[in-house]
Amino acid sequence: MSDDAIPAATLVVIRDRPRQAPELLMVTRTRGMAFAGGAMVFPGGRIDKGDRVLAGKPGEAAKIAAVRETLEETGLPVGLRTTPIDTRELQEELVRGAGFADLLDRHGLDLDLPQLVPFARWKPAFHQPRRFDTRFFIARAADGDWPLRPQEGECDAAEWITAADVLARIAAGTASAIFPTVRNLERLAQFGSFEEARDHALAHPVETISPWVEEVNGEKWLRIPDHLGYPVTRERLTDAVRA
Template identity: 60%
Template sequence: MSDSEAIPAATLVVIRDRASAPPELLMVERPRTMAFAGGAMVFPGGRIDAADWEGASSLEQAAARAAVRETLEETGLEIALEALVPFARWRPDNVRHRRFDTFFFLAPAPRDEVELTPQPGECERALWIGAGAMLAEIAAGAASAIFPTVRNLERLAQFAGFAEARDHALAHPVEIISPWVEERDGTRWLTIPAHLGYPVTSERLETALRT
């Protein structure tokens, strides 16, 4: 793979429904020593390995296997492969850091409570938190997140539970999202398409964390 090629990767958004409160999402904090998104809050995930291709007939199937494997490795949470729902695919172009072609999947949390066990070296901590609460921490400077994570949190904050998120995902196409910069009235904005289900589709380039 050349330096210009995007690295195939996968991410899993695990949604835990709550009876009288917004659902919680499984998130992890990356070590600050990592070259890409060091210290950022992200959903569990990582590169697609050769083993993920075993029995897979497409890149999306290999990505689903990788998402399940990485979630188990990083947090100790086991998710059934058949529970996954395609949600998005992000592939930033024209960036100076390593490029990832990342498949995002949704899955409901297991019914049984499982103690999260963050993997040393892969994540500093793993936690359940509502999308709105995570966005509030990011806005207050108590946490950091890259542009795709923020946009996905805003999208997920719309839903009262996994079923709503799943139905919304199935109602929108999964297309490669490659954010671009456009200028409006002298201000540069990092922008994504408007038809893919995201309530916020642009952010000032000066505030968007892309690395």
């Protein structure tokens, strides 16, 4: 049987704060979206043909997609060697459908893809109308106080928030998130800085995670492997949110 999972990429941008937990860049997807509508997620999206053309090495297309989607969805520059003074025009051109390679060239910008550190790869095995094979990366936020501009029609909000605070919102029922996002938030909540998150990522293998259902004492649980750095590796199937 052919694999119909859509290649995608997601970027977890981490902003350090003195003597406080780091903040993560999160967006809330518009409720009408076919995938994860209304849920809090990290910026990201499909890997497109232009990303593959721009890539110079295997694996770079996913990083390029993560950089492009983050800029398009939030206006935040990440993974660029030179930080632009204002990203509004770049974001607006991307939203209008401008090619990323042409955009970088016209604005004199170069990618700095080593800024992105591989963190995880999730690929649900369940039969759904839309399945994604998503590579997750982490990156340090660029210096400066960048205004966040959620992409109209895609994101209702974009914000800096700690992993613990997102999890608290989910527990209180004031926010929702799909199963992979929750597991990644729990993993990220362990770290007090970007360096800690990076070191942890480098110390664990990035293997494709395809959650499976396991029955224990008559109760069904959604499971993931135990050796990939996640502090929580199972959730009751009735509680898990999938989209």
